[in-house]
Amino acid sequence: MNLKTGIEARRAIRDKLWTGPTPALAPGYAQANLVILPAKYAFDFFLFCLRNPKPCPVLDVCEKGDFRPILIAPTGDVRTDIPLYRIYRNGILEEEVRDISEYVDEDMVSFLIGCSFTFEDALSKAGVPIRHIEENRNVPMYITNIECKPAGVFSGPTVVSMRPMPKHLVEKAIEATEKYPKVHGGPIHVGNPAEIGINDINKPDFGDAVTIYEDEVPVFWGCGVTPQAAIMRAKPEIVITHAPGHMFITDIKDEELKGL
C-alpha cells in the first residue's frame, strides 16, 4: 500500500485497510500520541501538559464531544483513524481494541501529544544511529525519579526514552532535537542512569533493551508514555489511548514542528 500523506494514511486506517503499526506510513508527516478522557478531567490534564512540556508536548486538543483535531488534521477523527487503541479503567489497562465506538461519548475530550518519531528522523539525518531501529526493537523506556509538576488530580514520574550513542555524537543529538520543542525537545539527561533513578539500564520499564557499546553513552529524552503513567496514578474511570506504535497520523510535516 502506498500511503504517502496523512490524509491517505488516515483513510486507509479508517477503512481497516491498514491495521498494523504506523511508523512506516506517510513518511515526513508527524505522528501523535492520543489520550481521550472524560471532560471533567480535561482542564487538569491540559494543565498537567502545560506544566510538563518536555514529556507532554500538546499538539492539539479537540472540543468536548468533537473528535476532529482542527489544528493538525482537520479532516481526521481520532475515534476511527488509529489502528489499535488501549482502554484504561480506573488506571488499569483493560484491553486493546480496534473499534472504540462503544467506549467514547459526547462528554469526552481528546488530546494529541507530540511523538518522538519526528525527532528520530532528525537524529538520523544528523548522522546519529537509532539503535532500536537498527535492532528492530521498540525503544527502551524507563520510569525516572524526576517527578512531573502535578496539576489537579494528575501527578507522576517522568518517563524517558533512551538512545545510546558514541560520545562525539551527543552534541549533534542535542542540537538536532532541541529544534523540536513540540516533540519532546532536547534530552532530559545525558550519561548517568543512576542519577535519574534508573538502576538497571538493561531492564527498561517499557519497550525493549538495546545494545550499548563500550564507548557509548545513554541519552534520555522525555517520553509520551509519561501521561499514561499519570493516568495510571490518577485512575479516571475510563481513558482511551493509542496502543504503542499505533499512532494518529497528522497533516503536519515533521519539518513544520521545528522551532514552535
Next chain:
Amino acid sequence: MNLKTGIEARRAIRDKLWTGPTPALAPGYAQANLVILPAKYAFDFFLFCLRNPKPCPVLDVCEKGDFRPILIAPTGDVRTDIPLYRIYRNGILEEEVRDISEYVDEDMVSFLIGCSFTFEDALSKAGVPIRHIEENRNVPMYITNIECKPAGVFSGPTVVSMRPMPKHLVEKAIEATEKYPKVHGGPIHVGNPAEIGINDINKPDFGDAVTIYEDEVPVFWGCGVTPQAAIMRAKPEIVITHAPGHMFITDIKDEELKGL
C-alpha cells in the same frame, strides 16, 4: 521606590506601596496579562488560547481555587499583586477596583498571558523606534477582520497593536520579535491596514493614535486585548482582568522567553 525584581515589585504592589501602572517596574522582568474566570469556562478558554497562540500566548495557568502562578511566580498571588483590576459582568466592563477579594472565589481559574512589553524591549535594542513610548501614549490597538479560531463558548476578532517604522527597519523588527513566540511573536501583518479590516489607522479601537511619518509603514502584532474581546462576546457571568498598563510582574526574565 527602587523595585528591581519581580518579587520586590509584587511585594510593593501587595502592600499598596505601588498603585500605578507597571511598565517601569522591575526592568528586564516579563509582565503578564491576567484573566480570572469561573472554572466551568476554564477548559474552553485554555483551548481558545492554544488555538490562537499569537494573540493569546499562555505563560501560566493556576490550579482551580489556587492563585499562585507556579511556573512564572511561585511566591506570587494574582489576587493581590496587581495594582488595578477590571471586573466584567456578562461581557460588560463594570468597574475598575484595587481589591478583588469580594469577587474571587475557590471555583475560579487564573490565566497569565504574555505581554508585548517584553518584545518592545527587544525592538528598542534592535534600534526600532517605539512611537507610543516616544510620544508618551498608550499603544494603538485595532479590531481586525481576522477571526480567531473559536473554542467552546469563546470566539472573536484578533485585536492587534501597531507600531509604525521606516521601511528599512521592518526586517529587523520581524527578526527581533519572532524570537519571542511566548509574547506574541512576529507580526501578523505589515503595511496595509485595509487588508486586515482597519479603515482608519488614526482611529484605534483601544489606546491612542500615534504619528506615522511619510516614509513609514505600520506593523501589526497580535495583542493581549484579544482575550478580552472574546470575553465580551462570550459574556461569562463574571471575569476579572488586569486594568490596561497594570500588569502582573513575573520572576521570568524577558530573555528567558526567547525561543520557547
